[in-house]
Amino acid sequence: MDQITLTIDGREVRGEKGQTVLEVALKSGIKIPHLCYHPKISKTGACRVCLVRINGTILKASCVEPITEGMNVITEDEEIVKIRKWILELLLSDGDHNCLYCEANGACEFQSLIQRYNIGEVKPDRQRTVKEVDYESSNALRRNENRCILCGRCVKACKEIQVMNVWSFAERGSGTHLVADDDKNIGDSSCAKCGTCVQLCPTGALSFQTVSGKGANWELTSTPSICIYCGVGCKIDFYKNREGVLVKAMGNNTGPNNGHLCVKGRFGFDFVQSNKRLTTPLIKKNGVFEEASWDEALDLVATRLTEIKEKYGSDSIGSLSSAKCTNEENYLMQKFMRAVIGTNNIDHCARL
Amino acid sequence: MTNSIRETTVSRGFLVIGSNTTENHPVLGSMIKKEVINNGKKLIVVDPRKIELSKYADYYFAINPGTNIAILNGFMHVLLKEGLYDKNYVETRCEGFEALSKTLEKYTPEYVAEICGIDNPEDIVSAARLMAGLKPMALYYSMGITQFVSGVNGVKSTANLQMLLGNMGVEGGGVNPLRGQNNVQGACDMGCLPNVYTAYQPVTSEDNKAKFEAAWGVSGLSTKPGLTLLEMFNQAIAGNVKAMYTMGENPVGSDPNQHHIIEALEALEFFVAQDIFLTETAKYADVVFPACAFLEKEGSVSNTERRVQLMHKVLQPQGEVRDDWWIVMQIANRMGAKWNYTKAEDIFEEIRNVTPSYAGITYDRAEWNLLQWPCPNVDHPGTQYLHKEKFSRGLGLFTPIEYTPPAEGTDSEYPMILTTGRILDHFHTGTMTRNSKVLDENVPEGYVELNPNDAENFNIKNGELVSVSSRRGSIRIKARVTAKTKPNVVFIPFHFFEACANVLTIDALDPLCKIPEYKVCSSRIEKIQP
The missing domain is CATH 3.30.70.20 (Alpha-Beta Plaits)
Incomplete structure (x- = not known):
C-alpha cells in the first residue's frame, strides 16, 4: 500500500492512497463534523458540513477529498465555523425539528451538531414544505x-x-x-x-x-x-x-x-421477556403439571435416572442437546451423558 | 465453512445450491447480493424454488428436489469434456481423479436435464464454462444439499466440483455450508454427537477413551457409538430406550413424521425436558426445568465460519430460571459427580484442555479478537480458511458419486413432491419468532406454496384452505398460489405447529449421517369441499 503523509491541524498523520481526508482524520482520532458520510456506505459529499481548508486556501468537503502527500489540512477556523453554522441553520429551517417529540432525542447526530455550534431557533424565511x-x-x-x-x-x-x-x-x-x-x-x-x-x-x-x-x-x-x-x-x-x-x-x-x-x-x-416463559420447575403428577421447587425436581430426576440406569443399563438413556445453547452447556451435557450416565447416546438438531 | 463470511468481497463468483440465503442467512445473503448486483460478480443458483437470489443469477436451474448430485455431476462432466478443470490443482493436490472421471462420463447435459426436470440443458454447459473462468468461486450450500437420503453424497459432490475447479484452500473459494442455528457448529464441536468427543475425536478410539477418562477423572467410558436423534426415538418405541433428557430441543415440532415422535415420547418411562417455553415436546415430559434464555446468560458460541464469540448477560433472568449448565451440573452431582463450576468460563477452560482446535482460544482473546478454529495455542491467530497447503488427509480425495433418487417417488395417489424449509420471518418451530410481535404479525400463519398450473388443475384459489396429505398424515393449510414453486412441487414452511409440515415429512435417513429427507416426499393436495 502506498503510504501518504499529511498534516491535519498541525499534526502529522498517515493514510493510504485512495483514502479521504475525513477517513484519515477519524482514524487518527481527529473529529470533523459530518452528516451524510457514514463508514458503511459509499461517499455522498452532499451535506458539506465536513468542509475543511486545504493548504491554507481552498475549502473542500473532507469526505470526498482524497489525501495527497504533504497536504496541510485545517479542520476548523473562523470562516469554516461560519459556513458550518450557515449550513446547519439552513437544514434546521427546512425541517420541523422539535426534539421534545422526537425518538432520536439524545442519540441524534444532527442535534449534537446544532448544540455544538450553539445554533438557536431558526425562523424559516419562507413557507416550509x-x-x-x-x-x-x-x-x-x-x-x-x-x-x-x-x-x-x-x-x-x-x-x-x-x-x-x-x-x-x-x-x-x-x-x-x-x-x-x-x-x-x-x-x-x-x-x-x-x-x-x-x-x-x-x-x-x-x-x-x-x-x-x-x-x-x-x-x-x-x-x-x-x-x-x-x-x-x-x-x-x-x-x-x-x-x-x-x-x-x-x-x-x-x-x-x-x-x-x-x-x-x-x-x-x-420472546425472552414473554409472559409465556417457563419460570419454575414443573413435575407431572397424575397427568397434570404442578409447580415444584428446584430441589424437589432435581432430586426426582437424579433418582429416576439412577434407577433406570441400574435397571436397564446406561444405553437405555438418551439425551438431545441443543444448537441454541452455548458451547459450555453443550459440552457439559455430553460430559454428563458420557461420564455420569455412561453412554454415547447424545445428539442434537444438527441435521434438522 | 471452509472459508469465511468476509471473503465474499474476494470471491469472483458464487454457486449457491440448496440455500435460500436471503431468507435463511439474510445478512450473508445481502453480502452476496451486494457483490453480484452492485459489483458485477457472477452468480449461479440451483434450487427447486425461484428464490430471491435466482432473480440476480447469470444461470438459474430449477431442479427437482433431490437431484443436486445429478446437476453437480453435469457441471463436472462439461469441465472434463472441455478440459476446463484446473489440471495443475488436480494433479498436485488431489487423488482419485480417474475413478471420478469414469463416473462422470454418462452425466451429459441432456441426461442431467432429464433427471433434474429442467428444460435448459445448454445452460449447464454455459454455467460450467463460466465457473471455470471464475477463480476463486465460492460454493454456498445449506439444508437443500444435506436433507436427503443422499445428503452425504451431495456434500461430497460439492467438494468434488470445488476441487476440480481448484477452489479449495484459497481465499474467496471453498465449500461453505451455512449452518442453520447460531451454535450448531459449536454443539458439534463440543461432541454432542453420538460418535465423537469434542473436536470430532472418535469415541471408538481407546486413546481417546483414556484421554477423556484422565481429563474427567472417571473410568469405563463407553467406546460404543451411541444412537442418533431419530434412532433414539425408534429405540424408544422398540422399548430399548427408557429415558430421555432434552435440552432446548423441540423434536415434536422439528422432527420428521411427527406421529412417530409422539409415540416414542409416550413410550418412555421417564422424560425430562429443559427449555424456555412449555414447548409441544415439553408437554410430554415428566419433569420440566425452566432454563435461561440467551440474553440471560454468559457463554461462547461458534458460528458457521468457525468463529468463537462470547454471549453476554443482557437481562435479568425471569422467575426462577437457571443456566442450562447449572441444571446439568446439579443432576450430575446428585448422581455422584463432583463438579464445581461457578461460571461458564470455568467450563470453557476445561473445553480448551480437551479440544485441540479450541486450545488457543480464551474468553479474553475471543472478546477482543476475531478467532476462528483451529486455533491450537494462545499465540495462534486462528484460521481464516481451511486446506490451505494441503487437505487434512493430505491429498484431496475425489469420490465418484452416482445420482440416486429420493426414498419416496410420486405416484397417482401422491402425485406431488413436497419440500419443506424456513422463511425469512420465522425460525424452526416458531418458539421464538412466533412469540415476537413484529415477526408474528408479518407472517401469522402457515401456508402451502403451489404453482399456478397446479392450482388450476386442482381448482384451488389463492388463500383457500386445502388439505395436504402424505403417507404419514394430513394437515389443513392455506394455499398460496405462486410461480416461485415449480409445477408438481409444493413447499410448506415448517414453523407452524397447527399446520405442521412434519406431520407429512418422511423419516427416511441418509445411511451414513442419518439426516432425514425433509426436502422431498410425495404428497397430495386437495381442495376442501365446503
Whole structure:
C-alpha cells in the first residue's frame, strides 16, 4: 500500500492512497463534523458540513477529498465555523425539528451538531414544505420526513448494505423527498424490515415502531451479545431501559455482520421477556403439571435416572442437546451423558 | 465453512445450491447480493424454488428436489469434456481423479436435464464454462444439499466440483455450508454427537477413551457409538430406550413424521425436558426445568465460519430460571459427580484442555479478537480458511458419486413432491419468532406454496384452505398460489405447529449421517369441499 503523509491541524498523520481526508482524520482520532458520510456506505459529499481548508486556501468537503502527500489540512477556523453554522441553520429551517417529540432525542447526530455550534431557533424565511409522516403503515418502521435532512444515508444503506433498493429520492430542489419503492407507504413496500436505514439515520426521520415509549435514549444501556437465530452469528448491541426491559437491537460493527442485521436479528427478541416463559420447575403428577421447587425436581430426576440406569443399563438413556445453547452447556451435557450416565447416546438438531 | 463470511468481497463468483440465503442467512445473503448486483460478480443458483437470489443469477436451474448430485455431476462432466478443470490443482493436490472421471462420463447435459426436470440443458454447459473462468468461486450450500437420503453424497459432490475447479484452500473459494442455528457448529464441536468427543475425536478410539477418562477423572467410558436423534426415538418405541433428557430441543415440532415422535415420547418411562417455553415436546415430559434464555446468560458460541464469540448477560433472568449448565451440573452431582463450576468460563477452560482446535482460544482473546478454529495455542491467530497447503488427509480425495433418487417417488395417489424449509420471518418451530410481535404479525400463519398450473388443475384459489396429505398424515393449510414453486412441487414452511409440515415429512435417513429427507416426499393436495 502506498503510504501518504499529511498534516491535519498541525499534526502529522498517515493514510493510504485512495483514502479521504475525513477517513484519515477519524482514524487518527481527529473529529470533523459530518452528516451524510457514514463508514458503511459509499461517499455522498452532499451535506458539506465536513468542509475543511486545504493548504491554507481552498475549502473542500473532507469526505470526498482524497489525501495527497504533504497536504496541510485545517479542520476548523473562523470562516469554516461560519459556513458550518450557515449550513446547519439552513437544514434546521427546512425541517420541523422539535426534539421534545422526537425518538432520536439524545442519540441524534444532527442535534449534537446544532448544540455544538450553539445554533438557536431558526425562523424559516419562507413557507416550509410540509412533508410526509407515516407512523402507521409498517409494524416495524416509522417515518417523519419533516425531520429528514436529505443526507441520503438510508438510500445508500438500502442499496449497498441490505441491497433491497427500497428508498430513493423523488422530485427536486426544496421539494426533494424520500420515497419507498414507487412512492408506497413503507408498510406496503418491498421493505425487508432489516432496520439498517434507521440505524444509519442521523436524525429521527426514520425510527423503530417498537422503541416508542420505552424510555429516552440516555436512559438506555447496551450490552453486546450474539444473535440466537442462524449460523452467521451476528453480533448485536442489545439496549435495555431502567426497568430492565429490552428496547432495541442494533448491529455491532465488530461481528461477522459488520453492523448489519436482518428482520429476526432486529425484531425477534420479544420472546425472552414473554409472559409465556417457563419460570419454575414443573413435575407431572397424575397427568397434570404442578409447580415444584428446584430441589424437589432435581432430586426426582437424579433418582429416576439412577434407577433406570441400574435397571436397564446406561444405553437405555438418551439425551438431545441443543444448537441454541452455548458451547459450555453443550459440552457439559455430553460430559454428563458420557461420564455420569455412561453412554454415547447424545445428539442434537444438527441435521434438522 | 471452509472459508469465511468476509471473503465474499474476494470471491469472483458464487454457486449457491440448496440455500435460500436471503431468507435463511439474510445478512450473508445481502453480502452476496451486494457483490453480484452492485459489483458485477457472477452468480449461479440451483434450487427447486425461484428464490430471491435466482432473480440476480447469470444461470438459474430449477431442479427437482433431490437431484443436486445429478446437476453437480453435469457441471463436472462439461469441465472434463472441455478440459476446463484446473489440471495443475488436480494433479498436485488431489487423488482419485480417474475413478471420478469414469463416473462422470454418462452425466451429459441432456441426461442431467432429464433427471433434474429442467428444460435448459445448454445452460449447464454455459454455467460450467463460466465457473471455470471464475477463480476463486465460492460454493454456498445449506439444508437443500444435506436433507436427503443422499445428503452425504451431495456434500461430497460439492467438494468434488470445488476441487476440480481448484477452489479449495484459497481465499474467496471453498465449500461453505451455512449452518442453520447460531451454535450448531459449536454443539458439534463440543461432541454432542453420538460418535465423537469434542473436536470430532472418535469415541471408538481407546486413546481417546483414556484421554477423556484422565481429563474427567472417571473410568469405563463407553467406546460404543451411541444412537442418533431419530434412532433414539425408534429405540424408544422398540422399548430399548427408557429415558430421555432434552435440552432446548423441540423434536415434536422439528422432527420428521411427527406421529412417530409422539409415540416414542409416550413410550418412555421417564422424560425430562429443559427449555424456555412449555414447548409441544415439553408437554410430554415428566419433569420440566425452566432454563435461561440467551440474553440471560454468559457463554461462547461458534458460528458457521468457525468463529468463537462470547454471549453476554443482557437481562435479568425471569422467575426462577437457571443456566442450562447449572441444571446439568446439579443432576450430575446428585448422581455422584463432583463438579464445581461457578461460571461458564470455568467450563470453557476445561473445553480448551480437551479440544485441540479450541486450545488457543480464551474468553479474553475471543472478546477482543476475531478467532476462528483451529486455533491450537494462545499465540495462534486462528484460521481464516481451511486446506490451505494441503487437505487434512493430505491429498484431496475425489469420490465418484452416482445420482440416486429420493426414498419416496410420486405416484397417482401422491402425485406431488413436497419440500419443506424456513422463511425469512420465522425460525424452526416458531418458539421464538412466533412469540415476537413484529415477526408474528408479518407472517401469522402457515401456508402451502403451489404453482399456478397446479392450482388450476386442482381448482384451488389463492388463500383457500386445502388439505395436504402424505403417507404419514394430513394437515389443513392455506394455499398460496405462486410461480416461485415449480409445477408438481409444493413447499410448506415448517414453523407452524397447527399446520405442521412434519406431520407429512418422511423419516427416511441418509445411511451414513442419518439426516432425514425433509426436502422431498410425495404428497397430495386437495381442495376442501365446503
